[in-house]
Amino acid sequence: MRFSQIFSSTIGKKLILGITGLMWATFIVIHLLENLLLLNPDPDPFNKWAHTLISLGPIIYVAELVLVLSLLFHIFYAVRVTWENNRARSISYVKTAGKGGVSKRGLATSSMIYTGILLFIFIVLHLLHFKYGSYYEYEVGGVVIRDLYRTVHEYFSDPLNVTYYIVMMSLLGLHLSHGVWSAFQSLGLNGPRFTPLMTKIGTGIAVFVAIGFIGIPLFVLLTGGAA
Amino acid sequence: MEKTINLKLKIWRQSAPDAKGELVSYDVKDVSTEMSFLEMLDVLNEDLTKKGEEPVEFDSDCREGICGTCGIVINGIPHGQEKATTVCQLHMRHFKDGETVLLEPWRAKAFPVIKDLVVDRSAFDRIISAGGYISTKTGSAPDANIIAVPKPDAELAMDMAACIGCGACVAACPNASASLFVGAKISQLSLLPQGRIEAATRVQNMVAQMDAELFGACTNIQECEAVCPKEISISAIARMRREYVKAAFK
């Protein structure tokens, strides 16, 4: 078997989904931790950190490229796998019922493709709202840097935008509540102690990410938006 | 204590592979709660035969839960609602008097319906032919313990070998994936020293055949394990994936 062949098999496609999904999940956790600086009433630490990242130059471009490529791979294989999985059950049952017990069948598992597509739309809009959103500059310690803090605080002073984030971040939590542990299983990483632990960690990450990313907009809105 | 109940069955009737099927309702009266589900169907079929109607076609052989021939989706669940049970071992005491029971065949592109509740599961046979064996001469029984096998591995291999190939995993999977079946067969052999020799080609060929039969990919939902009459763990699927990745580096 040629090595490349593994990626055209049902197992290989899930390996790619798992790896790219975990890359994004890792990014999202880091992204949340960085954004906790938005809770600071002083805009400087957040803006300085954002400025430091931008100033990394090539390193940040490579990181962005890796993220974009992994998302494109994730989407391509997710759509393909979902399509092939539907084809495999060409005639559906009159009735299906879950047996319960160990089964994880539920809202999260059956909505992966929908939460995923909505997340993709969200990511594009998110970049437009912030990275390519309203641009302010100010001077900190003799250097002129972007006031991204103000952009964010402005955006979240609108309750409609906050509501939109509450919905989308709940969907992200739903995607991750199945995605994280599933990725490990897809990579063949399973064990009598490891798997129950990963399932718990997966749920933990999903809840942490959802609550964190809902909490920041809510906090900004409730503490007065663009102060 | 023996009781009798009356049931309304809604059964998928389809006269031939290409024929259009439909649900047909039947009333079965005075069903003993001591009967198995298949015995209840035998009674219905006797009735139908006496009336000159075509009996309902369904598969069965051992009727003691070991051959894997039987399989009906009952009220939306392959083999019905009882834990770790095949249809032939499912008893009528689990049904209520007056209940409506829905009977459908396994549904998967790779398991076409032959007639009524009978599907063609030869896709499983072709997957086994692709690598579900070892090529050592068996001859007369070898000395026990010539090849040492760690006890935990032997136990695990036995758990995996419990698979009776009934196909309930495929029937229950939202993706009609055969991963639990193939994972169990690969695990059973790859856990033992005799099975290591062909481990790489086995997993490659069996997975390739599984994909060629158009079974879906595994989304890690674990519904397969929930319906498996032998309660085979999805750790089998993870092991198949590990073997597959290992084989790719050979």
Ligand code: HEM
């Ligand atoms: C915010 C970014 C995203 C993250 C962090 C993420 C994360 C994950 C993870 C960790 C998995 C588990 C992979 C596995 O089971 O091996 C997964 C599965 C999946 N993702 Fe995403 N994902 C994201 C975006 C998307 C997008 C944009 C789509 C668009 C179509 C998508 C569709 C899917 C689907 C359909 C699955 C299930 C595949 C299957 O098991 O059949 N995801 N995702």
Ligand code: FES
């Ligand atoms: S008839 Fe043999 S397992 Fe049911």
